[in-house]
Amino acid sequence: MVDASSAYPDQEEKVKITRRRFTLGVLLAAGAGALGSLLSLVKVLAPEMKGGGYVATVGPGDQLVYAQGSRQGSHLRASEFQVGDAVLAYPQGKTGNQANIVQLIRLKETEFRPPIRQELTDQGFVAYSAVCTHLGCIVSWVKSPQDPAPSYTECFCHNSLFDPARGAKVIGGPAPIPLAQIGVKVSKDGILVFTSGFSGPIGPQV
């Protein structure tokens, strides 16, 4: 080998490069292997939650209860609401799932305009998902102090505005789609119950 390489200087050059290349190749292969083995962690580090995200479990027949305040957990009664009142509510027994939270509003039935779905309302009661379709904050009811001025639903996080009389259509701000409507009615004993699931997608549209 030594003789041969000295006899052919070109080959000596080649032999040197090959050895260096070999070492480099081993290093790269080992490095790639080491890094590649870490790829198995990728899935572990980003766990999927079973049934996670915004999957609402509210359905027809569920009774509405207050979501917060001193009366949290007790039934919503139709008699407690004047026109222009609104409240956050959960379906009874399903309060652990934030996707179920709704905003119940009592409006004048004569104010309803398309694309509201009248068949999902009862005696002026209308309900929408309370999870803002922008970035998931819970919306609030902004009651106008003077009557002719319209009240509206606002998300205080980035000021998305929705008009509940028109199917929670977006009337301002960054929300991409309306809040999903959900059917409600007043039962015989005066408490509010859901009559359907959400009519559209809820929560942030990402």
Added chain:
Amino acid sequence: MIFQWFDERLELKKFKDKFLTKAFPTHPSFLFGEIALFSFITLVVTGIFLGLFYEPSIREVSLFGAMVPAAYASAVRIDLLPLGMVIRRIHHWSAMIMIAAILTHLARIYFTSAYRKPREVNWLIGLVLLAMTMGAAFTGYLLPYSQFSVTATSIAYYISKSVPWVGGWISRLLFAGEFPADGTVPRFFFLHVMVIPAVLVAMIGLHLLILVKQKHTEPAANKKRKGAWDGRRLVGIPVWPEQSLISLSLCFFLLFVVVLMATYIPLNPIETYGPPSPGTSVMRPDWYFLPIYGFLKLVPGDLSFTIAGAKITPETIGGVLFPGLLGLILAAIPFLDRVSEPQNYIENPLHRPLMTSLGIGGGMFLCMTTLAGYIDVLHIAPASMAIYTFFVTMAVWVISYLLLRLYSREGKKGNHVKT
């Protein structure tokens, strides 16, 4: 005696000659980086105190008869410790001061063109330090697990989810599942107290090492005094003892100010926010996130489209593309404003009309987007605010450019006459 003992073993004299004689410029604008460093030290020390009492868990525990997440309960208990609330506020105020100091430091580097060759690498490391500090601040938001914490983190969760292509995976990686997952608080706690500080310490070390190696930039006026001081290039005072005394005084003064602020100015009142509950009231993030927060408000809701399989929503534009673009622009600056020879003298910002006016315009833009965070109290429609933002930014840029052009021309004429 003791010094000699160590010196015989560690050759401290050599170390002193090598590092402690480094010349430090005397201009006070060179101290912003130090303020950031001292704030970081304050954060570590107060953080250790808080970490000894904090419980990173959202299991429900009883606090004064109410069931609340353990993280929230432990934060409230910290506030009830003697001086506990003051320590928590010092921690929070120091974070704000640290970010403010980094941004001011960045502005100083930008306006004096100290980012140019050979200092591009340190500019980039500085940006990583800024990003990491904001990351530390953000992960810290969640830890008290108040209503504010959860709302802010939830917003960030959906923003990360709106990243094109890989949003689902990135959001689950950062938040340990779909927020609010049980694993989110432990993961954020570990990032906040271990991973990010470790990266920060390493990066600060690198930042300073490169600084010592490359030396500071110096005022152009020093050109004339070249060689006047001990035959060295940089005119300034040595790190030991002169600069160290200045730094130490600055450190103590900073501590004094921050303790005073923490004692008298309330901040992040978790007891007022309460534990997580339905309903979201008006909440604004700390000031350094306001430009992103404001920009999110300006993006109209119907601006969504799909491009190459990537779903671009208003959230993506406001929360991902906007800050991403800001970061990219900052990172690109030393590679756009290039020089062929290494530059060790700073330039007078008044003599760089284009770069200086771009910096002023950029600053104005951030001010306007911050203002956009307040359109709800200012009663300005998002569309109008977007227009104001555009025109005010452009106007400030153009006007400052024209004024600087005029000034630097005059200045050059003046110089010419003198020499």
